[in-house]
Amino acid sequence: MRTTRVTVAALAAVAALTLTACGGEPVKTDAVTQISGQSKAGSATVLDRPFTKPDLVLTDTTGKPWNLREQTKGKPTLIYFGYTNCPDVCPLTMSNIAIAKKALPKADQEKLQVVFVTTDPERDTPDSLGAWLRSQDPAFTGLTGDFATIQAAARSLGIGIDPAEKEADGSVVSMHGAQVIAFSPKTDDGYVLYGESTTVDDYAKDLPKLVKGENP
Numbered sequence: 626m627r628t629t630r631v632t633v634a635a636l637a638a639v640a641a642l643t644l645t646a647c648g649g650e651p652v653k654t655d656a657v658t659q660i661s662g663q664s665k666a667g668s669a670t671v672l673d674r675p676f677t678k679p680d681l682v683l684t685d686t687t688g689k690p691w692n693l694r695e696q697t698k699g700k701p702t703l704i705y706f707g708y709t710n711c712p713d714v715c716p717l718t719m720s721n722i723a724i725a726k727k728a729l730p731k732a733d734q735e736k737l738q739v740v741f742v743t744t745d746p747e748r749d750t751p752d753s754l755g756a757w758l759r760s761q762d763p764a765f766t767g768l769t770g771d772f773a774t775i776q777a778a779a780r781s782l783g784i785g786i787d788p789a790e791k792e793a794d795g796s797v798v799s800m801h802g803a804q805v806i807a808f809s810p811k812t813d814d815g816y817v818l819y820g821e822s823t824t825v826d827d828y829a830k831d832l833p834k835l836v837k838g839e840n841p
Contacts, residue, residue, distance in 0.1 A: 668827040669817050669841045676815035678702075678808055679778035683742065683770035686755030691768055693740065693778075694813070701836045702738040702808040704815070706779050706786055708745035708799045709757040714821050716761070718805065723762040725828035733836045736810070739765045742779070744801040745789045746772050782806055782815060807831075811838035 678694050685691040707715035726734055741758060743749035746769045754767040772788060779786045784802035791797050803821035831841035
């Protein structure tokens with residue numbers, strides 16, 4: 626492993642920290658934060674300076690308030706920002722995690738928290754978000770709410786997202802960073818980052834360690 630120090634806009638080679646138009650090409654954006662970490666080709670970047678878990682309260686798929694810090698405290702947690710109408714990156718990422726999770730012992734599966742925060746809250750209602758996530762893993766948590774609140778939380782983790790926009794063909798596209806951030810059950814800090822190229826095998830290899838709060 627080697628140490629790399631890069632800005633968000635330049636981290637594509639390490640963890641794809643660019644805005645991704647689902648169904649299209651990655652689009653570079655202004656740097657959100659500076660990241661330094663130990664990178665492994667194509668998979669995990671262990672951060673030298675972990676992220677603080679956002680103080681975020683949104684609405685879950687049952688329509689109830691959900692406090693990210695309180696309800697994931699002391700639990701291994703993966704957080705991803707995306708949207709349900711994404712044709713490729715978002716469903717693939719969640720599917721990869723769901724498949725890898727099934728390889729864990731039952732007790733570890735129950736410990737792992739996977740949180741999907743929508744970047745398109747206008748269309749991703751609690752009901753639609755819940756239905757979409759159940760097709761991936763019924764235990765996954767889906768959150769929706771005010772876009773500005775979601776955007777601020779994402780930016781605090783070095784993830785850029787833009788408001789959803791309607792294309793000329795009538796489709797709606799949400800531009801968002803495609804990384805997954807793992808939070809330690811020991812410190813509650815986000816200490817490992819994964820890009821969109823991360824495979825099922827990558828997650829399956831790392832999840833047993835992430836559940837324990839260890840470096841992959």
